[in-house]
Amino acid sequence: MFMFLIISFTLGAYLLSFVFSFFQEFYACQTKLPATYGPPSYPIIGxxxxxxxxxxxxLDWYTHLLSVSPTQTIALRRLGARRTIxxxxxxxxxxxxKTNFSNFxxxxxFTEILGDLLGCGIFNVDGELWSTQRKLASHEFSTKSLREFVVMTLQEEVENRLIPLLEAAVEAKSVLDLQDLLRRFAFDIVCRVSLGTDPSCLDLSLPIPPLVKAFDSASEISAMRGMAPVYAVxxxxxxxxxxAERKLKEAIKLVHDAVSEIVKTxxxxxxxxxxGKLESDLLSRLLLAGHGEEVVRDMVISFIMAGRDTTSAAMTWLFWLLSKHQNSEEMIVKEVKSLLDDGERAIDFEVLKAMDFLKASLCESMRLYPPVPWDSKHAMFDDVLPDGTSVRKGDRVTYFPYGMGRMEKLWGKxxxxxRPDRWFQETGNDQTLKSVSPYKFPVFQAGPRVCLGKEMAxxxxxxxVASILRRFEIKPVFDxxxxxxxxxxxxxxxxLKVMVKRRNANGDI
Known part of the structure; x- marks a missing residue:
């Protein structure tokens, strides 16, 4: 009986998708929308x-379709999904x-996909609820004390945990998964900064905390929801x-329970x-501002989700790219050593701000391998994009950083x-970083919802990267x-499986 109900519901969902697609097709024919570019599309199934x-x-399929579209825009219709631009x-x-932000x-x-995990957190809400959280978070992220706390936390985590692990790998001549190491590092940092707790993920003698496993599972399954060919499934x-939905429910319960307990404690x-000592972490600041436990829980879960894998992904790809472009690696090492007076000066905020070539290298890495390769909005009302593409109420509109980084029209042949040097311009006798439009390079979003943690990231x-490269050479074990x-x-x-070698005193590669 139970299986019969499941099959009946699934067939019913498919039928609803069929009807929805039929009326989409009918509406498109009746309204005579201008021609759009995209993959081959057929009646009903799209x-x-x-x-x-x-x-x-x-990613590569979309990129190809966009590259042959005269407007770098495509439209997709398929059975069981909304029309997508x-x-x-x-x-x-x-x-x-930005321009028509309120309509998108x-x-x-979108919020259905992530709502179970992120609840009413800032990254999963719109309207007044988003605006209120945005103002609160914007104030906290802009404080000098939080910035100083972040740098202090980085120094402790790098010097006391990350560097000793790399030193041990040098001595043992062992292979490390650098991506795993950087993800552990990022989770420690984001938990210490957001929650004021230390999960000690970089202590390899300890088992991976259940919260980390639950975050991984919840993130992966939630992402698969968004990529499903038919959402009804x-x-x-x-x-x-x-x-998978049962596993997701269990993982989310663990995440919510663990973070709720941290909030209560x-x-x-x-x-x-x-x-009356003011705590430096974000959780303390939010609680001291008088916000409820559930609201605070959802906000910090959003911050953890946003801050954990994005930075580790960007750094992982940069280390791989630098292994293939040793001239760029050498430039970074020289820049870092020069700014630190060959080790006489500590890495502080002012030194970090001056690392222009390293910033250019990170931007170039994220251009090719953006941590968030796409992001979507949904139209509240009919609209027309600047390139003439018609958007209907309810359409999903996706901007695509991965594809944008591969458009000849934007970045050349x-x-x-x-090429990190593409981020510089000649200013007199000097080279300075270019000001690149965030709408050409939207890896941190742009407009009113631009990433609040952009500077901290x-x-x-x-x-x-500076702390590692000034001391070590990172060599992937695969080509x-x-x-x-x-x-x-x-x-x-x-x-990213790597061998770690100690860099010689001159910093040569």
């Missing part, structure tokens, strides 16, 4: 066949993220608590703090090459280009 064939290489056109990106919220279809599994500590990445896997945040399939 591009479902080609989408399914390319489901394991969507994908664009790599900076003018369209600016229109969606994340929307219910995961919704049916959720309704009947089956398969922190609240008790603050209530008993008779000296050498767009596939790693860059600080963290600069600190870690083939690794695969780029897009989940909620992208990662390197199989990790």
């Amino acid at each position: 591009c479902l066949i080609s989408f399914y064939k390319n489901r394991r290489c969507l 994908v664009t790599a056109n900076p003018e369209n990106v600016e229109h969606v993220l 919220p994340k929307g219910k279809p 995961w919704k049916a599994k959720k309704l009947f608590n089956l398969g 922190k609240k008790r500590v603050l209530e008993n703090d008779r000296e 050498d767009r596939f090459e790693f 860059m600080i963290q990445m600069k600190y870690v 083939n280009e690794p695969a780029f896997a897009p989940l909620l945040t992208a990662h390197m399939v199989g990790g």
Whole structure:
């Protein structure tokens, strides 16, 4: 009987998808929308066949379609999904993220995918709820004390944990998974800064904390929801608590329970703090501002989700790229050693700000391998994008940093090459960093929802990369280009297996 109900519901969901697609097709015919570019599309099923064939290489498929579109914009319709506009056109990106921002919220279809995990956190809400959290978070992220706390935390984590691990690998001549190491490091940092707790992920003698495993599982399954060819399937599994949706429910419960307990413990500590000492972590700041436990829980979960894998992914790809471009690595080492007076000066905020070539290298790495390869909004009302593409109410509009980094029109014929110098311009006798439009390079989003942690992310990445490269050479044990896997945040399939060598005193490679 139970299986009969499941099958009936699933068939019903498919039928609803069929009807929805039929009326989409009918509406498109009646309204006579201007011609748009995209994959082959057929009545009712749309591009479902080609989408399914390319489901394991969507990034490169979209990139190819965009590269042959005169407007760098494509439209996709498929059975069981909303009409989707994908664009790599900076003018369209600016229109969606800034000019007509109010018409392009994340929307219910997006928040359904992540709502179970992120709740009412800032990255999963729109309207007044988003605006309120944004103002609060913006104030906290802009404080000098938080910035100083981040740098102090980085120094402790790098010097006391990360560097000793790399030193041990040198002595043992062992192979390390650098991606795993950087993810552990990033989780420690984001938990210490956001929650004021230390999960000690970089202590390899300890088992991986259950919270980390739960975050991994919840992130992966949530991402697969968004990439499903037919959304009705995961919704049916959720309704009947089956398969991956059952695992997701269990993982989310663990995440919510663990973070809620941390919030309650922190609240008790603050209530008993008779000296009125202000804690530096974000959780303490939010609780001291008088916000409720559930709201605070959802906010810090969002911060952890945003801050954990993005920086580690960007650094992982940079280390791999530098292993193939030793001149760029040498330039970074020289810049760092010069700014630190060959070790006489500590890495502080002012030194980090001056690391221009390292910043250019990170930007170039993220251009080719953005931590968040795509992001979507949903149209509240009919609209027309600057390139003439018609958008209907309810359409999903996706801007596509991965594809944008590979458009010849934006980056030239050498767009596939790693060239940090493309981020510089001649200013008199000097070279200075260019001011590149965030709508051409939207790896930190742009407009009103631009990433609040952009500066802190860059600080963290600069600190870690500089600290490692001034001491060590990182040598991947494989020569083939690794695969780029897009989940909620992208990662390197199989990790980055490396050997670590101590750099000689001159910093030569």
